[in-house]
Amino acid sequence: MLSVKGVSRSFGGVYAVREVSLDIAEGEVRGVIGPNGAGKSTLFSLITGHLAADGGAISLGSERIERLPAHRRARLGVSIAFQGARVFRGMTVRENVMVGAHGRTRAGFAAAALRLPRHRRDEREIARRADEALERVGLTEWAGREAGLLPLGQQRSMQVARALCAGPRLLLLDEPASGLRAAEREALATLIEELRAGGLTIMLVEHDVAFVTRLADRITVLNLGEVITEGTPAEVRADPLVVSAYLGAAS
Amino acid sequence: MTSPPTGEDAGPRPHGPGGPPAAARDLPHDPPGGARVTPPSTPQDAPAPGPARRAARLLPGLVVGAVTLALPAVLDDSALTVYIFLGLAAMVTVGVSLLMGYAGQVSLGQGAFYAVGGYTAGILAVRGGPPIAGLLAAPVVAAAFAVVVGVPLLRLRGHHLAFATLAMQLIVLSLAGRLAITGGDIGLQAIPPFGWGSFELTGAVGYAYLTWGGVALVMLVTRNVIVSRPGRALRALATSETAAASSGVPVGRYKLVVFALSAAFAGLAGGIYAYYTGYVAPSSFPVLLSIEYIVMAVVGGLGTVWGAVVGAAAITLLVQALNLIGTAPGMPSYAPSVLSYAVYAVVLITVVLFLPRGLFPAAVARLRRAPRP
Structure with missing residues (x-):
């Protein structure tokens, strides 16, 4: 592969x-x-x-x-969760994860500025993927927080969620x-096992x-x-x- | 464990959902999967706002809108001129805020795009082109120009980009002073006023509405972009181009587009300027102007749409006051410009030291902290 x-x-x-x-x-x-x-x-x-x-x-x-x-x-x-915590600052956890879906959607500047139907459709799709990814790594309750203020463990999980959001x-x-x-290590190991069970390389x-x-x-x-x-x-x-x-x- | 970055040291800082409550810093470091502690709920996390809350949120905007619309009717002619220049500056500054505050790219040459817009409208108008075409062409040509110069310039970062954009403005001004089509150093004079069919916009009141309509347009476009897919990508690449690229963001192209968009805002302001004053020359677009836009954006609050307007208003009014002092009897002829430079420096340093997030975010934070009934 x-x-x-x-x-x-x-x-x-x-x-x-x-x-x-x-x-x-x-x-x-x-x-x-x-x-x-x-x-x-x-x-x-x-x-x-x-x-x-x-x-x-x-x-x-x-x-x-x-x-x-x-x-x-x-x-x-090809998605990557980087070493350390690479957080997009000034954005919430959910927004950070939403960026992960960028490559899976297409609404650009014009669609966003003019609020075209494509923009609405893509925003729904991005939100769905992001919420799914947040749920998957157990960060749903943290979604509305400023990402830079998260403890390191959650920042890591968030990066994995961002990578997963890209499908x-x-x-x-x-x-x-x-x-x-x-305990965080254990949760991460469980997540990786689940992802493997889902067929991800x-x-x-x-x-x-x-x-x-x-x-x-x-x-x-x-x-x-x-x-x-x-x-x-x-x-x-x-x-x-x-x-x-x-x-x-x-x- | 190193403490997570708190955002205060993060340089340009897009506005999130308000200032984080102190509690957010003290949260237990709990595992994502195991025994989970529910984060304490905060006002920002409250469920969807009800109609009353939504109305309360819209209210400040509506009041500002109403005052903006009412002002031209009550201001005298000289105050109207200030009001129009304030609006033009706000239009450019919204673009600077988008470029610097959200996308993290510096431009010390925004005055060049203002000039390109002004000359575009001016050249079309003196050759008998329909004014509406000139007004539409101004932002389009400025954006196209930004794309052409942006391809090499945006490979640079930080200070290098700042100086390169500054040099670009000097080149633009120098070219405008030499070319026949731009009227050389004398510039373009007697540019016919803006109009539509047989209607001519001659009074300052009309230009005030045109200008502030433009401000509303660029604010709306900026806000719409910021809270959507391309906006999130811009905010992401401001902190980490590597991580943004790995999420599928074409970093180079996005930087070019936001550069062009900010240039379009400046170009539109330049176009209105040309019709309103009826005159454009290299001396209309000094380098000081570009610095002024940066000061406005930083003072108002980088990475906030309203902050750009607040900063433009604060600095424009300050400069007006200084002009009154600088042109008072007995003052030397260079007093106004020396005073402006000095005050820009003092204001910039004061704001960066004491209100690093800018006037607007600081005011909003103060209002939010006020005791609730």
């Missing part, structure tokens, strides 16, 4: 991602782990289009996307559990190996920008390369 072939990206001669290839099946939850600086977030940026690849190919379904700008990839169904084919979660408390970058191992069908391990191994959680855990990369053992 997502196919990454030989993708590289360097900054000032240093490879952040080097010749990375991976294939993700429809409905799969793929964990991506690796030590700090392994290139996990760079790989996500290459898939979402916020960074251009130096070389290689990325396809979503049958479509090549590596040359498309980020907003076009979003429209094709994605591929959902990228960049360290969604970091900084969350145990998910890529999950996470530091917490136990969290990934529990949720992922397969895991890709990156180190220094390269894929060092890939397999089921059990296979990956048993791989001596992974152990040495994590422990920083000199080979």
